[in-house]
Amino acid sequence: MFNFASDNAAGLSPPILKALIAANEGFAGGYGNDEISNALTQDFNTLFEREVSVYLVSTGTAANSLALAALTPPHGVILTHEHAHIIDDECGAVELQTHGARLAPVCGQGDKMGGKITLNALEKTYQGLVKRVPHSLVPATLSLTQSTETGEVYTAHEMQALCDFAHSKGLKTHLDGARFGQAVAALQQTPAELSWKLGIDVLVFGGTKGGCMGVEAVIFFDKALAHNFELKRKRAGHLTSKHRFLAAQMRAFLASDHWLDNARHANHMAKALSSKFKKLAYPVEVNAVFPILSDEEAAHLRAQGVVFYAWPCETPHTYRFVTSFLTTQEDLTFTF
Numbered sequence: 595m596f597n598f599a600s601d602n603a604a605g606l607s608p609p610i611l612k613a614l615i616a617a618n619e620g621f622a623g624g625y626g627n628d629e630i631s632n633a634l635t636q637d638f639n640t641l642f643e644r645e646v647s648v649y650l651v652s653t654g655t656a657a658n659s660l661a662l663a664a665l666t667p668p669h670g671v672i673l674t675h676e677h678a679h680i681i682d683d684e685c686g687a688v689e690l691q692t693h694g695a696r697l698a699p700v701c702g703q704g705d706k707m708g709g710k711i712t713l714n715a716l717e718k719t720y721q722g723l724v725k726r727v728p729h730s731l732v733p734a735t736l737s738l739t740q741s742t743e744t745g746e747v748y749t750a751h752e753m754q755a756l757c758d759f760a761h762s763k764g765l766k767t768h769l770d771g772a773r774f775g776q777a778v779a780a781l782q783q784t785p786a787e788l789s790w791k792l793g794i795d796v797l798v799f800g801g802t803k804g805g806c807m808g809v810e811a812v813i814f815f816d817k818a819l820a821h822n823f824e825l826k827r828k829r830a831g832h833l834t835s836k837h838r839f840l841a842a843q844m845r846a847f848l849a850s851d852h853w854l855d856n857a858r859h860a861n862h863m864a865k866a867l868s869s870k871f872k873k874l875a876y877p878v879e880v881n882a883v884f885p886i887l888s889d890e891e892a893a894h895l896r897a898q899g900v901v902f903y904a905w906p907c908e909t910p911h912t913y914r915f916v917t918s919f920l921t922t923q924e925d926l927t928f929t930f
């Protein structure tokens with residue numbers, strides 16, 4: 595009750611738990627050599643309206659770092675938002691898996707960026723990189739996050755412009771989609787229209803935050819880029835031997851658009867929650883709300899058992915509230 599700590603505070607969405615129990619029947623091949631895992635690739639081909647290469651891992655950190663390692667050489671530079679999850683929250687996993695690539699933070703450059711990178715800021719950051727081969731590292735990859743850590747969505751137009759710039763400079767593009775479903779639900783466009791059709795080369799399609807137990811799909815739209823990914827995943831300890839249980843979760847997540855239904859619900863609850871607050875640090879576009887609260891207001895909420903975190907950012911007294919598929923109207927009945 596009243597738990598807005600994170601979307602991973604919710605457990606498993608019931609159809610996913612059911613699918614896990616069904617997958618528990620009998621024997622199956624290990625390491626992805628089973629019927630459920632094979633069927634999943636076809637599910638993703640259908641979802642993205644083209645052939646894709648799909649690899650499952652159990653955490654977003656593994657998915658991001660291994661996907662970026664597939665795109666970026668050790669002497670490469672990855673441009674990303676200054677507060678991207680891969681910079682602030684993954685303990686150097688990207689540097690580890692790429693064997694030393696550098697993360698170049700894209701800062702506002704005078705623009706008020708929020709959680710999104712602007713084209714202007716990207717261009718200026720790219721221009722500011724020293725390019726004296728062989729003395730400097732080589733710009734290799736652009737990493738974006740959709741939806742962003744601060745609950746905003748890039749429009750298709752915005753993302754296309756960023757990808758076009760990246761490709762014009764010979765960079766590959768990665769999308770951290772831990773909350774891709776919430777963005778698709780908000781924008782009401784197809785997964786294809788919001789990924790490869792805009793120029794995304796590799797997408798991390800998040801399952802955990804939408805209601806899975808721990809499964810993220812790394813989707814390569816250009817199969818050539820997946821070269822050696824299987825080896826990287828195994829070497830990192832992320833090839834799950836009872837792989838059918840990851841695949842079963844993801845199949846149930848995709849079936850009948852369950853992933854989208856859960857995302858729509860979470861987004862809807864965030865909108866309803868946001869109407870309780872007077873001041874917000876970021877617009878509410880998906881399933882996160884960032885109210886600005888006085889110390890007294892925060893204490894009053896906590897005294898009622900409301901769980902949420904402080905969110906360090908340029909606006910003091912900002913807090914983060916996250917909704918999920920499990921949030922109910924009753925969870926919004928605290929007083930403010």
Ligand SMILES: Cc1ncc(COP(=O)(O)O)c(C=O)c1O
Nearest residue numbers: 653654655656679739743770772
């Ligand atoms: C934007 C983003 N990317 C990736 C992740 C996945 O991280 P984890 O390694 O905890 O599954 C998260 C989780 O908080 C996230 O918010």
